[in-house]
Amino acid sequence: MQILVVGVNHQTAPVEVRERLALAKSRLGEALHAARSHGHLAECVMLSTCNRVELYGVVPEADGQVERLKDFFQRYSQLELPLLDQVLYSFQQPNSIRHLFRVASGLDSMVIGESEVLGQVKEAYEIARGQGTTGKVFNVLFQKALNAAKEVRTQTGINRGATSVGSVAVRLAQKIFGPLQRHTILIIGAGAMGELTLRHLVKCGAESILVSNRSYDRAVALAEQWGGQAMTFEQLEQGLAQADIVISSTGAPHAVLSASQVQAAMRARRKRPLFIIDIAVPRDVESSAGSLDNVYLYNIDDLQGIVEGHRAQREEAAAASQAIIDRKVRLFMEWLATNGTPLAAGHARQPAGSRPD
Amino acid sequence: MAVNMLQLHIALSIFSYGAFLIAFVSGILFLVLERQLKHKQLGRLFRWLPPLSLLDRLNYLSITIGFGAFSIGLVLGTILAVQSLGAHWLSDGKVWLSMVTWVAYAVLWSIRVSSSLRGRKVAILSILGFSLVLWTLFGGRYVLPTWHAYL
Numbered sequence: 001m002q003i004l005v006v007g008v009n010h011q012t013a014p015v016e017v018r019e020r021l022a023l024a025k026s027r028l029g030e031a032l033h034a035a036r037s038h039g040h041l042a043e044c045v046m047l048s049t050c051n052r053v054e055l056y057g058v059v060p061e062a063d064g065q066v067e068r069l070k071d072f073f074q075r076y077s078q079l080e081l082p083l084l085d086q087v088l089y090s091f092q093q094p095n096s097i098r099h100l101f102r103v104a105s106g107l108d109s110m111v112i113g114e115s116e117v118l119g120q121v122k123e124a125y126e127i128a129r130g131q132g133t134t135g136k137v138f139n140v141l142f143q144k145a146l147n148a149a150k151e152v153r154t155q156t157g158i159n160r161g162a163t164s165v166g167s168v169a170v171r172l173a174q175k176i177f178g179p180l181q182r183h184t185i186l187i188i189g190a191g192a193m194g195e196l197t198l199r200h201l202v203k204c205g206a207e208s209i210l211v212s213n214r215s216y217d218r219a220v221a222l223a224e225q226w227g228g229q230a231m232t233f234e235q236l237e238q239g240l241a242q243a244d245i246v247i248s249s250t251g252a253p254h255a256v257l258s259a260s261q262v263q264a265a266m267r268a269r270r271k272r273p274l275f276i277i278d279i280a281v282p283r284d285v286e287s288s289a290g291s292l293d294n295v296y297l298y299n300i301d302d303l304q305g306i307v308e309g310h311r312a313q314r315e316e317a318a319a320a321s322q323a324i325i326d327r328k329v330r331l332f333m334e335w336l337a338t339n340g341t342p343l344a345a346g347h348a349r350q351p352a353g354s355r356p357d
Numbered sequence: 358m359a360v361n362m363l364q365l366h367i368a369l370s371i372f373s374y375g376a377f378l379i380a381f382v383s384g385i386l387f388l389v390l391e392r393q394l395k396h397k398q399l400g401r402l403f404r405w406l407p408p409l410s411l412l413d414r415l416n417y418l419s420i421t422i423g424f425g426a427f428s429i430g431l432v433l434g435t436i437l438a439v440q441s442l443g444a445h446w447l448s449d450g451k452v453w454l455s456m457v458t459w460v461a462y463a464v465l466w467s468i469r470v471s472s473s474l475r476g477r478k479v480a481i482l483s484i485l486g487f488s489l490v491l492w493t494l495f496g497g498r499y500v501l502p503t504w505h506a507y508l
């Protein structure tokens with residue numbers, strides 16, 4: 001008996017290929033049954049996310065299996081076999097088990113430690129179980145995978161630390177102001193990253209938005225989009241006195257806010273803290289403004305540095321996770337040896353002491 | 358339940374010291390977090406520290422409540438001092454130091470309330486203020502003669 005996995009992920013196949021293989025939830029049922037009959041699988045689970053499309057199967061033996069499953073992929077995706085040969089990977093146990101545990105823990109994701117995949121694995125398993133394509137082995141294996149993922153998450157720092165400039169900006173804003181509901185954001189300019197950061201802040205509760213732009217029409221358009229208030233460029237200092245969080249991403253070749261303007265604004269706002277996110281290159285805000293009392297000025301390098309630091313932490317945590325995963329794989333293999341074979345599955349009762357973990 | 362003036366004085370004084378301690382701790386944590394944010398060196402403590410605004414608010418509330426309780430306690434204490442020491446009530450070291458402490462916290466509180474200074478400066482003053490409290494509690498009797506010898 002073998003546990004197999006065959007599939008593609010974001011590292012082996014570009015999105016144009018992955019999208020041909022991807023399966024909508026509504027089609028998973030028929031795909032599972034087709035895979036099971038075509039591949040002569042005893043049990044079958046399919047996982048289809050934006051990062052990967054994978055087929056997990058239990059087979060009596062591995063011979064010729066991978067070819068049959070490759071054929072199955074070819075049939076419904078209509079991709080050519082040579083291409084599939086390039087992008088598909090396959091694992092046999094124990095590596096197939098290790099792979100599943102790693103995927104569920106977020107170690108195989110584009111953003112290491114992301115937590116969406118855990119829910120996706122759970123859902124894929126539940127759909128398969130609902131379709132009747134899981135059995136004794138997968139019912140235990142996928143449960144173990146979810147447990148392993150939970151242990152990795154709680155014991156290592158794998159899912160901690162914001163991993164994008166926008167989410168770092170939000171965390172910083174929350175560290176300075178607490179809940180963002182009663183705080184005003186001023187967005188200057190219309191850079192893409194600026195808008196992305198604004199979106200993150202709005203998602204976390206910010207409601208009051210001021211928009212300023214060289215072109216007033218543009219400001220009005222953006223203000224409408226975000227349910228905010230437009231300001232002319234001349235009103236910038238006024239906006240600075242009102243807002244607590246400033247996002248600046250204009251395309252200007254020089255600074256649009258001088259340190260003395262910021263200082264004047266601080267006086268006007270009675271030194272209430274001011275968080276300035278300057279993601280423009282060249283920078284929009286004179287850097288000496290950052291040394292003023294109660295002004296927190298972060299430029300793109302500062303934010304990127306924090307993102308990098310978090311990424312490095314996650315990679316360290318990934319290394320620590322390996323030990324946990326290895327242990328879990330070993331335990332499952334032991335369980336498999338006493339319970340997973342067709343012979344053992346025929347017994348009415350499990351021998352004492354053979355429960356996994 | 359009859360609470361006598363001495364008991365009330367003691368209770369209010371201890372309560373105010375507790376409040377000043379909270380002002381002290383929140384002041385320190387504020388300075389730590391503020392420094393990390395300013396210097397962009399987000400250390401291990403960063404994750405656990407509550408937001409700057411919360412520390413600021415806690416500092417403000419604890420100073421205000423502490424100052425209120427301390428003032429009432431001091432008034433009661435003065436009455437008690439006059440009752441037991443007569444004309445020389447101000448010569449008692451602890452009474453004298455307590456007056457100084459009261460003035461210090463009066464200054465701190467008025468600065469806080471007028472909000473012309475925010476954050477860092479008030480945090481520093483909270484720390485200094487509490488040092489004065491500690492001095493009042495423990496150091497006073499070694500320097501000046503006092504009737505509060507039980508402390």
